[in-house]
Amino acid sequence: xxxxxxxxxxxxxxxxxxxxxxxxxxxxxxxxxxxxxxxxxxxxxxxxxxxxxxxxxxxxxxxxxxxxxxxxxxxxxxxxxxxxxxxxxxxxxxxxxxxxxxxxxxxxxxxxxxxx
Amino acid sequence: xxxxxxxxxxxxxxxxxxxxxxxxxxxxxxxxxxxxxxxxxxxxxxxxxxxxxxxxxxxxxxxxxxxxxxxxxxxxxxxxxxxxxxxxxxxxxxxxxxxxxxxxxxxxxxx
Numbered sequence: 678x679x680x681x682x683x684x685x686x687x688x689x690x691x692x693x694x695x696x697x698x699x700x701x702x703x704x705x706x707x708x709x710x711x712x713x714x715x716x717x718x719x720x721x722x723x724x725x726x727x728x729x730x731x732x733x734x735x736x737x738x739x740x741x742x743x744x745x746x747x748x749x750x751x752x753x754x755x756x757x758x759x760x761x762x763x764x765x766x767x768x769x770x771x772x773x774x775x776x777x778x779x780x781x782x783x784x785x786x787x788x789x790x791x792x793x
Numbered sequence: 794x795x796x797x798x799x800x801x802x803x804x805x806x807x808x809x810x811x812x813x814x815x816x817x818x819x820x821x822x823x824x825x826x827x828x829x830x831x832x833x834x835x836x837x838x839x840x841x842x843x844x845x846x847x848x849x850x851x852x853x854x855x856x857x858x859x860x861x862x863x864x865x866x867x868x869x870x871x872x873x874x875x876x877x878x879x880x881x882x883x884x885x886x887x888x889x890x891x892x893x894x895x896x897x898x899x900x901x902x903x904x
Contacts, residue, residue, distance in 0.1 A: 681836075709889075711891055721895060722894075723891060723893060723894075724892055770837070772837075780825065781839050782892060783843070784829075784839075785833070785874060789834075789838045
């Protein structure tokens, strides 16, 4: 099946620093990727939708200047948490939709961010 | 956006069928019903999706009522590894749109 890989799987950083999380579709081209975050014991919350070669569309209440999303190629999207603070600590998950749409979205294994 | 309602939690005996219900009474004609599950600290795993016909794959069956206002996910022979949070999602924007997750059902499969 189609594989979506995230890197890093977990990261610890100091408050005020920026962290980049990568999302790669390993064996297919993804025209659209979605970024979610999940706090403990809560459901996934959609942050933004990114289409290859264009600006991301952010959900209401998500700060686009804080969560920078780049989707420069059909196999890679990145999420950069800028000037991270402890309240940004969360599980960040991406999903990808194939260029040839099967209707299925494939999810990465998630990246756990801890901001000290 | 169509919303879904699921029971917070359910138990199932190992080897028995697990039937997970979902209500989506405000679903629109072109909106698909998707099911995903999430095992602790992992990314969601796709299970199945459908529009109005019943669907079956190697993992599960999806039964959608004729009025499309509710559906049931059936795991025919639950195993301990099926313990997870199961999300029923009505996909916004047809089968190319985004997935908005609700709270899901925590299924506990017991020996």
